[in-house]
Amino acid sequence: MSLGRxxxxxxxxxxxxxxxxxxxxxxxxxxxxxxxxxxxQLVLQHMQGKNLVQEVSMAKYWVCEMENRVASRCLQLFGGYGYCKEYEISRMWTDARVQTIYAGTSEVMKLVISRGLGL
Ligand SMILES: Cc1cc2nc3c(=O)[nH]c(=O)nc-3n(C[C@H](O)[C@H](O)[C@H](O)COP(=O)(O)OP(=O)(O)OC[C@H]3O[C@@H](n4cnc5c(N)ncnc54)[C@H](O)[C@@H]3O)c2cc1C
Known part of the structure; x- marks a missing residue:
């Protein structure tokens, strides 16, 4: 079932x-x-063997937070339907939520980044 914009x-x-x-x-x-x-860009640099701890932490933090913003805003466009499990966006929104938690939380990523900034 879909309800296109x-x-x-x-x-x-x-x-x-x-x-x-x-x-x-x-x-x-x-x-x-x-x-x-x-x-x-990070994939290319990784393939060149560069040390990317700082950049990868930035990517994990920013892209995962971005995914949550995007999923939430898309769900909003669907109105009440977006909250119903029958709609794919509902599942996408739920799945996005864990991204800022597993494989290192956003807070832990920010700790790594701030250390890289010498703080
Ligand atoms: C679906 C799912 C699958 C998973 N799969 C795996 C897996 O395959 N392998 C694996 O090893 N682990 C896996 N995990 C575990 C996952 O990596 C941890 O949940 C994650 O690292 C966060 O650790 P925690 O749950 O112990 O939270 P905690 O470390 O208890 O954190 C709780 C809160 O405190 C914050 N916090 C913690 N430390 C600091 C700090 N120093 N400064 C500021 N804030 C802080 C966190 O950001 C968070 O908001 C999985 C988790 C989930 C939900």
């Missing part, structure tokens, strides 16, 4: 035609692109 209408207007929806999706797409570029 182009199908759902409110006040006789598709959700995708509201500026809020357009801006939200533009912001989300930009954040994802920034995260992807950072990850791609």
């Amino acid at each position: 182009k199908e759902r209408s409110i006040f006789d207007k598709p959700l995708s035609k509201f500026q809020n929806t357009q801006f939200t999706l533009a912001e989300i797409a930009s954040e994802i692109q920034v995260g992807r570029s950072f990850m791609d």
Whole structure:
């Protein structure tokens, strides 16, 4: 079951035609692109054998927090349907939540980063 942003209408207007929806999706797409570029850069540097403890901690912290922001904002666009388990976005939102916890919490990543900054 899906309820695409182009199908759902409110006040006789598709959700995708509201500026809020357009801006939200533009912001989300930009954040994802920034995260992807950072990850791609780290993969290349890792393959060159560089020591990336600081950068990888930044990526783990920032990308996982970003995933939560994105999932939450996407769920909001679905309204009440987004909270229902039948909708994929509900599962994505739940799955995103653990990312800031396992394999090192965001707080622990920030500890590593701040040590790298000499603090
Ligand atoms: C689904 C799932 C799968 C997992 N799979 C694995 C696995 O395959 N292998 C494995 O080894 N582990 C695994 N884990 C464990 C996971 O890595 C830990 O949950 C994670 O490292 C956080 O540790 P903790 O749960 O003991 O939280 P705690 O260390 O008790 O942290 C509790 C809170 O305190 C904060 N905190 C802790 N220390 C500090 C500090 N010094 N400064 C500031 N804040 C701090 C944390 O950020 C967190 O908010 C998994 C966990 C989950 C949920």
